[in-house]
Amino acid sequence: MKYRPISNEQAVPVYQPFVLISYPFRWQQTVEAKCLQQLHPQSKIDCVAPMPLPITMRETKQTETIPKVALFVYSEEAAELVIPLKENPYGVTITAVTHEAFFAKPAQHLPAIKHVVVSGPIKTIKRVMELALEFQFSIGIVPTKKQKNICASFDLPQEAEQAIKTALTNADTEIDLIRCNGKILLFRGTIGSIPLLDAPSNKNKPRTALEALKRIRRLKHKGFTFTTGSNQPVKTAACGCMIIQQQEKTLAAKLIEQNNSCTDGMISLIIAAPLSVVSYIKFITESLRQDFSLNNLTSTIGYLKTETLRIESTEPVPMFIDGEEATSTPVQCEVLSAAVRVKTGEKLHQQKLEGATPAEITKINNLPQGKEIIKAQKKQIPFFSYASEERFRDLFLALKGDAAIDPIYIILMLLSTLLATVGLYLNSSSVVIGAMLLAPLMSPIVSLAMGLLRGDSALAFRSFRKIIVGVGIALSAAALMSLTFPYKPVTAEMQARLNPSLLDLAVAVIAGIAGAYTKSYKEILQSLAGVGIAVALVPPLAVAGIGLGRLDLLFAWQAFLLFSTNLIGITLAAAYTFRVLGFSAAVRNKRGVALIAITMALIAIPLFLSYKQIVSKAELEKSWQTERFLVNGKYLIVREANLTNLKDKKVLYVNLLARDQLNRHDLAQFKRKIQGNFDKKLIVRANITYIP
Incomplete structure (x- = not known):
């Protein structure tokens, strides 16, 4: 460090970079660098790679870790190591003694010995460590062929020659000893x-x-x-x-x-x-x-x-x-911290030098x-986990609130039904979707599922009562509105809810799972509205109410069957979803859940028949589109066919292609040809396109 004088009274130190040549061990290099940095904080310090010590210095350093005399304590399976140890090339004088003789009179051997090499069972090694606590000697371990865990734990080589070298020449590492009820634990308990x-x-x-x-x-x-x-x-x-x-x-x-x-x-x-x-x-x-x-x-x-x-x-x-x-x-x-000194592998020794934060x-x-x-406690672990107490408490408070009838529920049911009815008459899917968003029916159905699952009769009864009130409001409002309309068309939006099938049951089950899942987690509760849109509870009720207003019981029944499918599917799926999420250790109200399951099975019968009809209808329509009809010597090609139900009749809408002019007699003949495929009276609505 040099000083450049500024005046007669003051001098400012001028710091110049210099190079720090480190010691061969990383911890010495780091300590030296930190010390110099504290002394000269404005100097640039570079730590270069360790330079090898002169041969004489290395020999001195190694000699410090090698004991002059050592005791070899061995068991019967390690007797073959006696000669290699006594003839070691490191200048260590070895006295060999069996572990039985050593443990019989340890004081006879130890006062003059500062290093003990041991090879034998885990029990032998532990007893040597206990004596090391008393007599303060270092330990070298030569593992037997089967003691791979010792090799891994103390970073020791498996080959006997290398293990002997480590046990005699490596630096000591101060390791901790753990005692459990007075028993030494080396690896694991x-x-x-x-x-x-x-x-x-x-x-x-x-x-x-x-x-x-x-x-x-x-x-x-x-x-x-x-x-x-x-x-x-x-x-x-x-x-x-x-x-x-x-x-x-x-x-x-x-x-x-x-x-x-x-x-x-x-x-x-x-x-x-x-x-x-x-x-x-x-x-x-x-x-x-x-x-x-x-x-x-x-x-x-x-x-x-x-x-x-x-x-x-x-x-x-x-x-x-x-x-x-x-x-x-x-x-x-x-823990007995740094209790015994063991000659370990370099990796474990370096770990000790670098230290760990206790x-x-x-x-x-x-x-x-x-x-x-x-x-x-005292139970086999269940297939599904238990919900936490906090989640359980929050969910039950929310479900009890959902089961209570309040003015908001009544108003929303009324408004959503009126909106759905208008949307159905307008044949507007967007208006119907808006009604789904307003509908509050999903919440009491999910509450009913929890009440059935846990056998909570009060929660189940209040939820069921709320659902019945909502259904009554929806049917009454839709029926009264249909009476106010002098023109009563059957729109495509209505027809879409008149033929429920197994696919609708699948939608209800999936929606029930989603509803219970979203209700269980506050962070995704906003998704419940989307579930309500997917399952569409109010529009089928509105269609059923329209059927009551038209005094068409079949019309009303078909729509109400769709609502019943959604109600049963959601309830059963939500109950088992809550079971999976751990809100009940078992299905407590098995009778109630079984009743719901039986009802769903009964509903599935007409749904299956309806689904079968849909498949047959699709196959029939597809077959017509590839078939030519010969009517009174004139060829007709069915370009498009659509079959629908109207009360007890079937209506077939077809687009026909023809080259020759068709009269009423020809169309009557065409109707007779396809009437044989149906058991009910068929109404045909044909749109004819003539081609050259």
Whole structure:
């Protein structure tokens, strides 16, 4: 740094860029750069790639991590490692001892030993770690051929030669130890059942998903209370939970790998609480994605990260620690931060150097809460989930309001019916659509569906009474208006509502599903008007009222059949939609719902016959359009045919092409030819076009 004098009393420092040559470790480079930046905030500091240390310096650094003497504790299956360890090329003097002899008199071996290499079962490794807490020695682990989980968790090589090198020469990493009721947990602790989460992450995903599906029906929720370090109890119902310590290669570890570390002094707990088979299948589908992580989950899983944890349940549940049953609830978990020094792989050591923020995390939005806990306990998970208490309360308040008769309902029913009647006479589809928008009939039908589903007789009765009042208003208003019209045409808009079929029933069922769904979610409630337009409840009532005004009972019955189809279809579909959305654990009023279903089945009979007639009519019309009729030596070609019903007669509108002049005798002969296709008297209206 140089100074350029400005006056005799003042000098201003002139900062020049300089280059910082870092140390070989990233954390040293970062710390050095930050320190210099704080000292000289206006200077430009560049961190260049680490320069290799001189050979003498590297040898010194490596020598510091290699112990001069070490003890090798081994089990029977690891006896073959004794000679390779004693003949190691790193200058370490090895004393080998069986784990039985070592654990019989540990104090006899340890005072003069600062490093222990261990190879054997998980129990042996854990007992060595317990002694490391007391005697403060470092540990090297040489995994056996079957201990892939240890290799994955401590970032150790599987080959014996490389594992020995790591156990003797690598730098020490201070790792945490988790104790659950005094038992050391190295990898994971499982309480209850958590299918899929305990599966290996590198296993064939479709096969893993299929295995998880097979276990779904055996899942049951139990009541749990999780008390974290901040003494905040989390009460919920879950089928199981899992504590993850090391980065074992399971789907659970992959799920929280961004939040979990064995060097952060925290406990990571995953809680599995599928509210339904459907939600669990959705979770299985999410697990197949490449970006499977805690941040993009939508259901089923809760997550806690805390310094201490107490797990309690409504009934004792066994806890499996590292694959073996070790204890049962209640379980008190504690973390011994940086408790033991283990020679791990470079990746895990670097993770310790970079550090992890030990912050408590609570993600419980996807878990059952409040009254939902009582519903879920001691039961197999239902096929469909329960609705939340908030959604349930809001929906019921809205449905009770919809079931009440008020002046607004009466006025809207009257206005919508009058508007629909005028639109029908004008043959104006736009006016009829406007009447559909005004009609308030959809809301009490949806309320009736909920009342039937939950066996709420008061809600069902009020909703049914409101529907009857609305039907009475519509029929009366349309009948009175038809009496005021001296000219009573049957327009195309009226005819469109005189022949209901199975297609109309399908529309009603779909509209019922849509109506219940939109009513269940406040954010899409405005879509209910669109559902009302699709199903058209008031126009059929208006046509039925017109039929009553004309004293044509068949006319009125056909239109009222369409309204009945819509009413029954919407009610039944809405009831089962509410069941699917979780607003009832079961169909409580089975008798009422069964009555609706039987009525719909009875209505479906004339609808099926009507649909069959529509198909036959279409086929007949199509066949005529390709057929030539020979009448009195003259050829007639049917260009277009349209068959309609008028009371007990059928009216056929045809466009004919002919070359020769046709007289009344010819047309009478043409009518006789086609009359044989019908059992009722046929009226023919012909439009003749002559061609050269």
